[in-house]
Every structure is written in structure tokens, then in C-alpha cells.
Amino acid sequence: MQAKELTDEAIGVLVDRKIQEAVKWYTSKLSREREKTMSYYNGELPLRQSPGSSSYISTEVYDAVESMKSQLLETFAAGREIVKFDPDKPEDAEEARIASAYCDYVVFRQNDGYQIFSDTIHDGLIARVGVVKVYWEEDEEQSEEEFEDLPEEAIMLLTADDSITDLSAELDEATGLYSGKLTRVTDTSQVKIEVINPEEFSIEPQAKHLGADYFCSHRSLKTKDDLIKMGFDRKKIEAAGGVEDKLSLQAMPETFARFQQLDAGFKVDDSQQQDELKMVLVHECYWKIKRKGDKHAKLYNIVRLGNQTLEIDEVSDLPFVVYTPLPIPHSFYGNNFAARVIPSQNVRTVLTRSIVDHATITVNPRYQVLKGGLTNPRELLDNRLGGLVNVTRPDAVTPLQQSPLNPFVYQTLELIKAQTEETTGISSLSQGLNKDAISSQNSDAMVERLVSLSQTRQKIIARNFANNFLVPLYLKIYSIVIQKENKKKVVELAGNWVEVKPSDWRERKSVSVSLHLGYKEHDNEAEKRLQIAAFLTQNPHFAPMFQMPNAYKLASDVMKLRGMTAVNDYLTPPDKVPPPQPDPMAVQNMQNETLKAQAAMISAQSSQHKIDMHGAIESSREQLNEQQRQFDNLFKEHENKRKDIDIANKVDIAQREMELEESMRPQEVKQNMIVSPNG
Numbered sequence: 001m002q003a004k005e006l007t008d009e010a011i012g013v014l015v016d017r018k019i020q021e022a023v024k025w026y027t028s029k030l031s032r033e034r035e036k037t038m039s040y041y042n043g044e045l046p047l048r049q050s051p052g053s054s055s056y057i058s059t060e061v062y063d064a065v066e067s068m069k070s071q072l073l074e075t076f077a078a079g080r081e082i083v084k085f086d087p088d089k090p091e092d093a094e095e096a097r098i099a100s101a102y103c104d105y106v107v108f109r110q111n112d113g114y115q116i117f118s119d120t121i122h123d124g125l126i127a128r129v130g131v132v133k134v135y136w137e138e139d140e141e142q143s144e145e146e147f148e149d150l151p152e153e154a155i156m157l158l159t160a161d162d163s164i165t166d167l168s169a170e171l172d173e174a175t176g177l178y179s180g181k182l183t184r185v186t187d188t189s190q191v192k193i194e195v196i197n198p199e200e201f202s203i204e205p206q207a208k209h210l211g212a213d214y215f216c217s218h219r220s221l222k223t224k225d226d227l228i229k230m231g232f233d234r235k236k237i238e239a240a241g242g243v244e245d246k247l248s249l250q251a252m253p254e255t256f257a258r259f260q261q262l263d264a265g266f267k268v269d270d271s272q273q274q275d276e277l278k279m280v281l282v283h284e285c286y287w288k289i290k291r292k293g294d295k296h297a298k299l300y301n302i303v304r305l306g307n308q309t310l311e312i313d314e315v316s317d318l319p320f321v322v323y324t325p326l327p328i329p330h331s332f333y334g335n336n337f338a339a340r341v342i343p344s345q346n347v348r349t350v351l352t353r354s355i356v357d358h359a360t361i362t363v364n365p366r367y368q369v370l371k372g373g374l375t376n377p378r379e380l381l382d383n384r385l386g387g388l389v390n391v392t393r394p395d396a397v398t399p400l401q402q403s404p405l406n407p408f409v410y411q412t413l414e415l416i417k418a419q420t421e422e423t424t425g426i427s428s429l430s431q432g433l434n435k436d437a438i439s440s441q442n443s444d445a446m447v448e449r450l451v452s453l454s455q456t457r458q459k460i461i462a463r464n465f466a467n468n469f470l471v472p473l474y475l476k477i478y479s480i481v482i483q484k485e486n487k488k489k490v491v492e493l494a495g496n497w498v499e500v501k502p503s504d505w506r507e508r509k510s511v512s513v514s515l516h517l518g519y520k521e522h523d524n525e526a527e528k529r530l531q532i533a534a535f536l537t538q539n540p541h542f543a544p545m546f547q548m549p550n551a552y553k554l555a556s557d558v559m560k561l562r563g564m565t566a567v568n569d570y571l572t573p574p575d576k577v578p579p580p581q582p583d584p585m586a587v588q589n590m591q592n593e594t595l596k597a598q599a600a601m602i603s604a605q606s607s608q609h610k611i612d613m614h615g616a617i618e619s620s621r622e623q624l625n626e627q628q629r630q631f632d633n634l635f636k637e638h639e640n641k642r643k644d645i646d647i648a649n650k651v652d653i654a655q656r657e658m659e660l661e662e663s664m665r666p667q668e669v670k671q672n673m674i675v676s677p678n679g
Contacts, residue, residue, distance in 0.1 A: 007292050011300075011312065022216075026199075033336065033339065034127045037126050041061045041126060046350070049353070056356055061345050065122070068125060071426075073117060084511070085474075086510040086511065107473075110191065123323075125325055129198070132320065134476045136190075139189050141188045145181070149172075167182040187487075191477055201320070208330050216286050217286070221280070221281060223276065225277060227280075239308060282310075323468065354406075373396025374389070425457025482507070526557075533551065
């Protein structure tokens with residue numbers, strides 16, 4: 001059957017019915033339970049059994065809630081980056097890392113993330129659910145500035161700046177420069193995360209979960225002036241009838257219980273003289289309806305003040321994120337963690353009171369006195385230590401007989417303690433308070449295993465916080481910033497100044513949460529990574545795969561696990577590391593080696609030159625010797641020729657002499673006067 005289209009007037013009537021239905025059921029059921037739980041948490045219940053008896057009250061509820069809260073806060077708000085957006089592609093890894101760091105910046109820097117987590121966890125443990133409202137808050141900051149001696153060009157630039165208003169300048173005729181004042185408007189709009197008081201949030205009784213299919217409302221106290229500043233129509237605000245005043249919210253039983261210890265009472269209304277400052281109850285409702293003119297049912301934000309609808313605006317999603325520590329399937333409100341401990345607090349209180357009362361009566365017993373047995377009854381009533389009591393007979397004063405203390409009281413106390421640990425999942429072992437486990441006979445590894453096993457239920461509650469609260473919270477923050485933040489800005493993320501423009505980021509639907517709960521788990525995870533690093537560097541097969549970017553990522557993860565988020569204060573990213581510079585000693589050694597090599601080369605060249613010169617000398621010597629041999633041979637040849645010629649000449653002379661002798665022999669005979677030249 002097609003949904004009937006609703007007019008604005010009909011929507012207002014139906015919304016009022018939904019509000020009354022949700023508030024009535026809430027007031028009759030949840031508010032009473034939360035009042036009781038808060039009273040037990042504050043140590044006001046159970047009441048004293050009789051006047052004069054012990055007023056001791058056990059603190060099981062307080063201890064259980066605070067122990068669980070401390071574990072969750074240490075895990076999720078200790079400054080570690082535990083929530084990360086998953087990249088879709090390898091090239092998307094850097095943007096996912098920046099987006100994760102920026103959402104951490106929104107939670108812990110722009111908002112008080114620690115206090116938000118603390119209040120949400122506290123409300124979840126005490127009031128079944130903790131509710132957080134996430135929205136974009138439009139805001140601006142104005143500051144007045146003065147300037148002096150600026151030229152006309154600078155004044156024109158200031159005038160063109162959209163962030164500057166109310167500029168007034170005076171010209172100095174002598175210098176031709178301007179001086180004056182201006183107002184600079186800085187846009188400080190941001191994502192706002194607000195923890196809602198449990199009594200301010202209501203949802204229809206049969207809701208299975210938080211979603212657009214169920215009516216929900218946030219009711220809060222605001223002044224008429226606040227509503228006008230928010231942009232609502234003044235005429236509708238003034239015309240609103242049947243407006244609930246602040247008593248309808250401040251008179252809630254759980255509100256009384258919250259301030260009961262301080263006896264704060266109601267806030268004094270000092271707005272009687274000014275109607276616009278009077279506190280009124282405004283309902284901000286979210287409901288999926290088919291409005292007149294719509295083709296399909298849509299989610300609307302409907303703001304109601306009395307019988308007036310201030311606004312009906314279509315929205316894409318609910319602004320709420322809820323945390324339920326102990327969820328119940330098919331029910332929005334889970335189980336009450338603190339209420340589960342109330343029976344233990346009652347029994348432990350009664351048993352401890354009985355021990356205290358028995359000890360008190362033993363020290364100060366009641367007496368039976370015979371009539372007329374006391375000289376002065378005031379002496380017995382005074383009950384001073386060492387005081388005298390005058391009696392008329394020895395048996396005049398006798399202590400009343402008292403029953404002995406039940407011997408099973410102490411065993412019962414231990415039984416209640418064990419039952420409380422089973423109910424809450426918080427044991428003395430998980431808190432490091434068990435003297436039997438923490439002893440010199442047990443190793444650290446055994447203690448860690450025992451503690452880890454004792455924290456199973458705490459881990460489940462922590463996983464509910466991680467998966468059902470942190471994941472939707474970060475996705476909602478991311479969705480808001482990519483829709484609203486369309487200007488570039490430079491922010492410090494994990495020790496680096498990064499320029500971001502969230503409106504350019506892509507849509508994301510996948511978030512992972514790193515959960516390390518309990519005794520030394522962060523240190524253990526860090527130690528595992530260090531062991532992996534040692535294995536990769538020492539193994540020759542894996543060492544080539546373990547490069548500088550991998551080492552930087554592993555070292556940064558180890559530092560973050562140990563609470564050091566400003567990684568870049570200690571490590572430089574690989575892409576910013578300058579090229580490696582040579583070691584001065586190595587350079588000096590290299591220079592020395594070079595000089596030695598040059599000297600060796602020169603020595604070798606000198607030796608070679610000496611060898612070459614020696615070879616040249618030997619060659620010249622050989623040539624000279626050869627020439628000498630040739631000369632000697634030639635000289636011998638000439639000498640031989642000379643000798644041959646000389647012999648030939650001698651022979652010729654001899655022959656000629658013989659011939660001459662022969663020719664002159666007769667005359668010699670005759671004259672004997674011829675003389676030979678040869679003698």
C-alpha cells in the first residue's frame with residue numbers, strides 16, 4: 001500500500017505523538033533504572049538497616065565501572081593511532097593514511113577525544129547506551145587589527161580580501177600612506193562531537209537498532225535567543241504554545257541522582273525579566289516519512305517547539321552514534337552492565353556490616369543490670385576507658401549474651417567476589433592485583449597468559465566499542481569533512497605539516513581498528529615487529545626485499561604501539577632522506593690509497609723509464625759495439641790490404657832490384673860502385 005503524503009501540520013501532530021510515546025516509556029522504565037544504578041555507583045545504596053548499625057557500603061558497582069572504563073580508555077584514547085581507513089588501490093595508500101591522521105586530528109585536537117570516549121563509555125556502562133552527536137558547526141572568529149603607513153595598493157588588496165570587514169583608513173597627506181583599523185573574520189567551522197546526556201535521547205520503544213527506520217529524538221534546553229541565532233523564524237518561536245519548561249527535563253529521576261551527592265537542586269532561572277533568555281525544551285526529531293510532494297519516503301529532521309514546527313529539513317543520515325557495551329539481539333537498548341553488579345554490592349554490604357556490627361557489639365556490649373545494683377547509673381552510661389562503676393553487689397552488672405558470628409560469612413564474601421568477577425569479567429588477575437599469580441615462582445610469560453585469558457569478556461566489550469562505535473564515528477566524521485571542508489589548509493598530522501583539502505578525497509566505506517587490550521599487549525606487538533625486522537635483515541633470502549621504506553614503516557608502527565605518535569620527530573621519511581654522504585675517514589683512506597696508487601704508478605713509471613733508458617743505453621752500446629766491430633773489421637781489412645800492398649811493393653821492389661841488379665851486374669863487376677836502396 002502506498003504511503004500517504006503528509007502535510008506539515010499533520011507531520012507536527014504525528015511527531016508530537018511519537019515524542020510522547022518515547023518519553024513516557026523512557027520515564028517509566030529506563031529513567032528509574034538509571035536512577036537506581038547511579039545511586040549504587042555513588043555509594044548511596046543500600047541504605048542502613050537500622051539506626052545505630054554500620055553505615056558501610058561496598059563499592060562493587062563503582063569499582064566494576066571504573067575498572068572497565070580505565071581499560072577501554074587506555075586502549076582507545078592513549079594517543080595511539082588505532083583507527084585507519086583501508087586503501088582501495090596501491091596508489092590510494094597515502095591518501096588513506098592522511099585521511100586517517102586527519103580524522104584523528106578532528107577527534108583529539110578539534111574536539112576533546114579523551115573526554116568524549118570517557119563520557120560515552122561511562123554512559124554505556126551505567127545507562128545501557130552512550131550517545132554521541134556528530135554534526136558540522138558553523139562558526140567564525142572576529143579579531144580587530146591596526147595598520148600603519150600602508151600604500152594605496154596594499155589598501156586595495158585588503159579591501160579585496162573577503163575575510164576582512166569594517167576597514168577604515170585615513171590618509172597622511174605628508175607621506176601619502178594610510179593608517180587605520182580593520183576586522184578580520186576567520187572561519188572556525190568544524191566537525192563537532194557532543195556527548196548527549198542519556199535522558200536527552202529517546203527512541204521508539206520497539207526499535208531494534210539505531211537507523212532511519214525508527215523515530216528518534218534529541219531534546220535539549222535552549223533559550224529563545226539561541227534559537228533565533230540558529231536561524232529559526234522569530235515569529236514561530238514567539239507563537240509557540242504549550243512549550244515545556246526546563247523542569248520537564250531537570251526533574252528526571254536520573255538527573256536528580258546525578259547531582260544528589262552535591263545536592264545541587266534546580267538551576268535558578270534568572271530570565272524572568274527577559275523572555276528571550278527563558279529556557280525552553282526543543283525536540284530535534286529524525287523520522288522517515290513521505291512528505292507532500294515526495295515520490296518516496298525520506299529521512300527528515302523535524303524541529304519542534306511546543307505546537308510549532310520550526311524546521312523540516314531532509315537529511316541523508318542520522319547525526320548520532322551509539323555505544324552499547326552489552327548488546328541484546330533485536331533490541332536497541334542492551335543490558336545494563338552496572339545493574340548486573342548491584343546484587344553483589346547488596347550482599348557484600350550486608351555481610352560486611354554484620355562483621356562490623358558484631359565487632360562493635362563485642363567491644364561495646366549491652367549490659368543487664370539488677371535493679372538497685374548501681375550506685376550511679378551514669379557511670380555505666382559514660383563508658384569511659386578505665387572508668388569506674390560503683391555497684392552494690394558483685395553480680396549487679398552482667399553483659400548480655402551475644403550469638404557468635406556465622407563462620408561462613410568470610411567464605412560467602414569470597415564467593416560473592418568470585419561471582420562479581422564472573423559477571424563483569426574484571427578480576428584481580430586482570431588488574432595485576434592477584435598475589436598468587438604475581439610471585440617469584442611464576443614467569444612473566446605465565447602471568448601474561450593468565451591475564452590474557454582472564455580478559456576475554458573485557459575484550460568483547462572493547463570490540464563492541466571498536467566495531468559499533470569507533471567505526472561509524474570515523475566514517476561519519478569523514479563523510480562530513482568531505483562535504484563541508486572545501487578549502488585548503490595546513491595542519492600538523494603525526495609531526496608533519498600537511499596541506500589537506502578533504503573535499504577532494506574519495507568516498508570511503510572501509511575502516512579497520514587495531515585492538516590491543518590489557519597487560520603489555522602493545523609492548524608485545526611492538527616486540528613481535530622488532531623480531532620480524534631482525535629476521536628479515538639477517539636472512540639472506542629476505543634481506544633484499546626489506547628495503548628502507550619497509551624499515552621506516554615497521555619502525556613507525558613500533559613507535560606508535562609504544563605511544564610515540566610524532567614519528568617524524570625521530571625518523572625521516574625515506575623520500576626525504578638526502579643521498580648518502582661518504583664517510584670522512586673513508587674519503588681520507590681513499591685519498592691515501594689514491595696517493596699510494598699514484599706514487600706506485602710514478603715509481604712504476606720511473607722504473608719503467610729507467611728500464612727503457614737502460615735498454616736504450618744497451619741498444620746504443622750494442623750499436624757502438626757493432627760499429628766498433630765493423631770499424632775493426634774494416635781496419636783489419638785495410639791493414640791486410642796495406643800489408644798485402646806493402647808486401648807486393650816489397651816484392652815488386654825486390655824484383656825490380658833483382659832486375660836492376662841483373663842488368664847492372666857486369667858493370668858492378670867492373671866498377672863495384674852500385675848501391676842498393678834496400679841496403
